[in-house]
Amino acid sequence: MRYFARKIAFFLATLWAAITLNFVIPRLQPGDPAEVMVQKLAGKDAQLNPAAVEAMRAMLGAPDGSLFHQYVEYLKALAHGDFGLSYTYYPYPVTEVIxxxxxxxxxxxxxxxxxxxxxxxxxxxxxxxxxxxxxxxxxxxxxxxxxxxxxxxxxxxxxxxxxxxxxxxxxxxxxxxxxxxxxxxxxxxxxxxxxxxxxxxxxxxxxxxxxxxxxxxxxxxxxxxxxxxxxxxxxxxxxxxxxxxxxxxxxxxxxxxxxxxxxxxxxxxxxxxxxxxxxxxxxxxxxxxxxxxxxxxxxxxxxxxxxxxxxxxxxxxxxxxxxxxxxxx
The missing domain is CATH 1.10.3720.10 (MetI-like)
Structure with missing residues (x-):
C-alpha cells in the first residue's frame, strides 16, 4: 500500500511543479502578442500605435499586474476550467479550438x-x-x-x-x-x-x-x-x-x-x-x-x-x- 501512496504523492507534487512551469515558461518568451496582432493588421512596415496595442491587449484579455498576481489568477482560472480565449482564433475559447x-x-x-x-x-x-x-x-x-x-x-x-x-x-x-x-x-x-x-x-x-x-x-x-x-x-x-x-x-x-x-x-x-x-x-x-x-x-x-x-x-x-x-x- 505504501508503494501506491508514494506514487500518487509523487504524481501530485510533479503536477503542481508542471503547472507552475507551464505558467512561467511562456512568459519568458520575448515579445507581446498584442503588438504582433496589431502589426499584422497594420502591415509589416507600419508604425505601431500605442493606443491600438493597448486596445488589442484589453480585447484579448491579456494578463496584467505582477507575476505573482497573474499566477494566482491563473490557478483560479484552472480550478474553474477557464482557459481563456485564443489570441490566434479570437474570439473562440481555447477549449473549443483544441x-x-x-x-x-x-x-x-x-x-x-x-x-x-x-x-x-x-x-x-x-x-x-x-x-x-x-x-x-x-x-x-x-x-x-x-x-x-x-x-x-x-x-x-x-x-x-x-x-x-x-x-x-x-x-x-x-x-x-x-x-x-x-x-x-x-x-x-x-x-x-x-x-x-x-x-x-x-x-x-x-x-x-x-x-x-x-x-x-x-x-x-x-x-x-x-x-x-x-x-x-x-x-x-x-x-x-x-x-x-x-x-x-x-x-x-x-x-x-x-x-x-x-x-x-x-x-x-x-x-x-x-x-x-x-x-x-x-x-x-x-x-x-x-x-x-x-x-x-x-x-x-x-x-x-x-x-x-x-x-x-x-x-x-x-x-x-x-x-x-x-x-x-
Missing part, C-alpha cells in the same frame, strides 16, 4: 503509436529469439540505419514521391470538400488523407521498441529460469512467449504509457508538412503567434497526459511485478 484539433491527433498519432508498439515488440522479440541469425541482423542494422534519418526528411520524401510525383495520395489537409460528419464518405476521405502522415510516423516509430525489446529479451534469455524451462522440456514457443518475452515486456510498459500520454502533443513537423489539422500544427501556430492561453493549455494537456500515463504505468507495474512493491517497503 476540441476541434484533438480528434485528428488522437486518431493519427494514437493509432500509429499502438501499431508501432505492437510491430516493435513483435520484431524485437523474434529477433532476440533468433539472435545472430540473418533476420536478427537485418532487423537490428536496418532499424539502426533508419533511426538516423530525420523524421521531417522522411515525411518530405514520401510527400514528394507518393503525393506530387505519383499523385496517389493528397498532398495536404485532413479532408477535402466533403462535409465533416460521422458518415462513411467523410470518414473514408479523412482516412485517405491520413495515410501519408501515418506512414511518415510509422517508418521510425517502431525502432525504439524493436531495439529495446530485443536487448531486454536477450538478457532475459541468459537467466537461470530460462535454462530451467528448457531443461524441463518445454516447447520453444512457450519458453519464448510465456517466459522470456513476458518478462522483457515489463520495462516497455512505462515507455508505452508515456508515449500514449504524449499523443496529445501530436507531431509538430509531420502535421506542419502535411498541413494536418491536429494538435501539433496548433502548437506551432500558438508558438508563432505568441498565443499564451492556447500554448499554455496545450502544454498543460500534454503534461497531464504524460503524468497520468506514467502514474497508471507505475501502478500497473506494481501489480504485475511484486518485486517493485517490496523494494519500496
Amino acid at each position: 476540441g476541434q484539433a484533438l480528434p485528428w491527433t488522437l486518431v493519427l498519432v494514437g493509432v500509429t503509436q499502438v501499431l508501432a508498439f505492437v510491430i516493435g515488440i513483435t520484431l524485437g522479440a523474434f529477433a532476440a529469439w533468433r539472435r545472430n541469425s540473418r533476420f536478427d541482423g537485418i532487423v537490428t542494422l536496418g532499424s539502426t540505419f533508419v533511426g538516423t534519418l530525420p523524421g521531417f526528411w522522411i515525411a518530405l520524401l514520401l510527400l514528394f514521391i507518393f503525393g506530387y510525383t505519383m499523385g496517389w495520395f493528397p498532398t495536404g489537409g485532413g479532408y477535402s470538400a466533403t462535409t465533416p460528419g460521422l458518415n462513411a464518405a467523410f470518414l473514408g476521405d479523412a482516412a485517405y488523407h491520413s495515410i501519408l502522415p501515418a506512414l511518415s510516423l510509422l517508418v521510425t516509430a517502431p525502432i525504439g521498441w524493436i531495439l529495446g525489446m530485443r536487448n531486454t529479451m536477450v538478457m532475459n534469455l541468459g537467466e537461470d529460469y530460462i535454462r530451467l524451462a528448457k531443461a524441463k522440456g518445454l516447447p520453444d514457443k512457450v519458453v519464448a512467449l510465456r517466459y522470456a518475452a513476458r518478462n522483457a515486456l515489463l520495462p516497455s510498459v512505462t515507455g508505452f504509457a508515456i508515449a500514449l500520454g504524449g499523443v496529445l502533443g501530436g507531431s509538430i513537423l509531420v502535421e506542419q508538412i502535411y498541413d494536418y489539422p491536429g494538435m501539433g500544427r496548433l502548437m506551432a501556430e500558438a508558438i508563432g503567434n505568441r498565443d499564451f492561453p492556447l500554448l499554455q493549455t496545450l502544454l498543460l494537456f500534454i503534461i497531464i497526459g504524460v503524468l497520468l500515463a506514467n502514474l497508471v504505468a507505475d501502478l500497473l507495474y506494481g501489480v504485475l511485478d511484486p518485486r517493485a512493491r517490496r523494494s519500496q517497503s
